[in-house]
Amino acid sequence: DGGITQSPKYLFRKEGQNVTLSCEQNLNHDAMYWYRQDPGQGLRLIYYSQIVNDFQKGDIAEGYSVSREKKESFPLTVTSAQKNPTAFYLCASRGLLGGNNEQFFGPGTRLTVL
């Protein structure tokens, strides 16, 4: 099955710990994205990457870091510098060939920091 997988579905961490969220896609998409979803705020872009070994900050990048060592993978690290890390995190990907392509989303990871 082609798609985007995120693991784990639920994640609990103690305050002050870094945590890494996984995102893998087998759609052969070039671009990948990380969003944060909070009630009443929609989806806000954290980081995105259009090519391996390159990524750009989104609107709320502070306290987060990413890497893009492989086309299929775009892990997100929530660092201890993120002031309010408890949220639902969504990963998405998009094919860039052919233009005008929509983003496809993974099932999300709900992070709770205790």
Next chain:
Amino acid sequence: AQSVSQHNHHVILSEAASLELGCNYSYGGTVNLFWYVQYPGQHLQLLLKYFSGDPLVKGIKGFEAEFIKSKFSFNLRKPSVQWSDTAEYFCAVSDTDKLIFGTGTRLQVFP
């Protein structure tokens, strides 16, 4: 920078009622517009999209949206909702290589 406004935060309807959810974006030029839906416990998925051509766009599950350039709007409509349409709906507009999302509208449909 581009921004998106969804005016209805929470909509409650009875089955068979008609639905219209508002979406406005901040500036013109060439835009690509999207409506995504998030059913309870499911992935965010695409309902419909507009890139060019006919401003009335048909999507899945009987949804449609109309792009009105002069009003910077892309409202979502469905003539007769069902209980299974209960979900959160997000409007989005492209901004170069990113998508800008609205804050979402929570739709509850009662039998």
